[in-house]
Amino acid sequence: MDRIPILKIGDTLVVTIQTDLQDQIAVSLQEDLSERIVETGARGVLIDITALEIVDTFIGRMLSTIASISRVLDADTVVVGMRPAVAITLVELGLSLKGIRTALDAEKGMALLSRLSTADDDQPDAPPARSAIGE
Amino acid sequence: MSDQDARALVAQLRDRRDQTVAAWAKAVAASLGGRASASELTTEFEPLFDAVLDGADSGRDSSGGDFDQARALLAEMSRSRAREGYSPTETAISIFSLKDAILAEVDTADAGALTSFLALSRVIDALGLFTFETYAEARNRIISEQGVELMELSTPVVKLWNGVVGVPLVGTLDSARTQVVTEKLLQALVDTGSEYAIIDITGVPAVDTQVAQHLLKTIVAARLMGAECIVSGIRPQIAQTIVALGIEFGDIVTKASLADALSLVISRSGGAPASRGVV
Amino acid sequence: MSLTREELTAVEELPIKGDADVVRVRQSMRSAAISAALSLVDQTKAVTAASELARNTLIHGGGGVAQIETVSAQGRRGVRAAFVDQGPGIADIDLALTDGFTTGTGLGLGLSGSRRLVDGFEIESVPGEGTRVVIHKWAR
Numbered sequence: 383m384d385r386i387p388i389l390k391i392g393d394t395l396v397v398t399i400q401t402d403l404q405d406q407i408a409v410s411l412q413e414d415l416s417e418r419i420v421e422t423g424a425r426g427v428l429i430d431i432t433a434l435e436i437v438d439t440f441i442g443r444m445l446s447t448i449a450s451i452s453r454v455l456d457a458d459t460v461v462v463g464m465r466p467a468v469a470i471t472l473v474e475l476g477l478s479l480k481g482i483r484t485a486l487d488a489e490k491g492m493a494l495l496s497r498l499s500t501a502d503d504d505q506p507d508a509p510p511a512r513s514a515i516g517e
Numbered sequence: 518m519s520d521q522d523a524r525a526l527v528a529q530l531r532d533r534r535d536q537t538v539a540a541w542a543k544a545v546a547a548s549l550g551g552r553a554s555a556s557e558l559t560t561e562f563e564p565l566f567d568a569v570l571d572g573a574d575s576g577r578d579s580s581g582g583d584f585d586q587a588r589a590l591l592a593e594m595s596r597s598r599a600r601e602g603y604s605p606t607e608t609a610i611s612i613f614s615l616k617d618a619i620l621a622e623v624d625t626a627d628a629g630a631l632t633s634f635l636a637l638s639r640v641i642d643a644l645g646l647f648t649f650e651t652y653a654e655a656r657n658r659i660i661s662e663q664g665v666e667l668m669e670l671s672t673p674v675v676k677l678w679n680g681v682v683g684v685p686l687v688g689t690l691d692s693a694r695t696q697v698v699t700e701k702l703l704q705a706l707v708d709t710g711s712e713y714a715i716i717d718i719t720g721v722p723a724v725d726t727q728v729a730q731h732l733l734k735t736i737v738a739a740r741l742m743g744a745e746c747i748v749s750g751i752r753p754q755i756a757q758t759i760v761a762l763g764i765e766f767g768d769i770v771t772k773a774s775l776a777d778a779l780s781l782v783i784s785r786s787g788g789a790p791a792s793r794g795v796v
Numbered sequence: 797m798s799l800t801r802e803e804l805t806a807v808e809e810l811p812i813k814g815d816a817d818v819v820r821v822r823q824s825m826r827s828a829a830i831s832a833a834l835s836l837v838d839q840t841k842a843v844t845a846a847s848e849l850a851r852n853t854l855i856h857g858g859g860g861v862a863q864i865e866t867v868s869a870q871g872r873r874g875v876r877a878a879f880v881d882q883g884p885g886i887a888d889i890d891l892a893l894t895d896g897f898t899t900g901t902g903l904g905l906g907l908s909g910s911r912r913l914v915d916g917f918e919i920e921s922v923p924g925e926g927t928r929v930v931i932h933k934w935a936r
Contacts, residue, residue, distance in 0.1 A: 462743065485743035490743065
């Protein structure tokens, strides 16, 4: 079974989803990520979905679950690179990905994660900790 | 009518090709009121004339393959007529006048020749209808192309500042147009790497539940991609409608003017947006 | 949109027996949508709906088949996909089509959400015999 590689950059775990995701691979990613967060003490998780041509309810739920798990493990999750057509479809589908933070690309996602961790440490009311709130 | 008579007529017309085409072109030129010269028309009609005769030579079924060449030429002609703004009548006359030009060549006392002419005339009628259909098709295509063009023109997405795009909306928003706006706006976010978008609705005469719904969806989609939208230019009447309709704008930031929205975005994105190409 | 005078072209029939088949359904739907000249957004909507329905067939129907084809009607082109299973069926279709209704662990947006993504959505189900969902998406 293929597994999606998880890279560690600083105290952030980076996942780039390259393939057309099979459900089982998505489930293993969820498990792998929780283990790696604990193992590495990472403070942030960045999931790059630039290559994903669709996000359906299953993948959407996986992203939400990953965000919830990392929150419990004291890490922030940012999903980056969602394509316009995917975003429009998700809204129509009724999926709002509550609790997931998003950024346009990996660079902005990393910047957001570092802002978030500084905010956690110093000032509780620091800049845009945006979450995609729908409906 | 015998095939022999038909072939005789075709042969006769071939002999008199130049005169017949000239008479045809002259009649059409007169009907077009000088927008095309007889010599231009002659150049256009010569291959068409040959194609019609070729078709008539090999068969008389205007719907069969024998007139393919003639139909191709006619299709091209009626499409260009449609683009150049000729009326349907003017376009149809171009082919129907051929009958008069041919009739002038026919010896009306000869029953055989007359029957052949009638057969050929039916073929030309069918070709005329075909011309008209192609013309209408071309017109429809032009109209829909213009519709798309107008939609694109009426929904520009402009870069207002580093990391800020703006969409000034003018005119009535329907669902097709809002879809174009959404797609263009979201693509612009990706292309320019902008984290903020300002949707200015100063020029929108009315906002109903559906339009508001579309705007909300656009804003949620932008958030999913990691960008924030601000709606500006909400006029007093529109604010009243929004409240009266019970439309919930939730946590979406609204500002009275584009300038207010821009200054909010600039202050949010760290005060020095000019130096903020890459965060 | 009326489905009369619809011309069907080559139907591609794909079995849905596992995860990998759901991915294959998505790919086949994508190429059908491209050949029907759907816009990128409409392609994405059609593929997402197909993905939801294929997974429903797999999980709730215990597997089945997807039939995907390009169609044209009244001068418009589009894609049509049918998802057929011989599973337990759906007792109350209206309830199943309600946002948030779920029998499993999902979000309950699979059926209702995919209906919003397409132009035509028909569902037939006989409890104990199976379910058949047919979707259409037309080029604009």
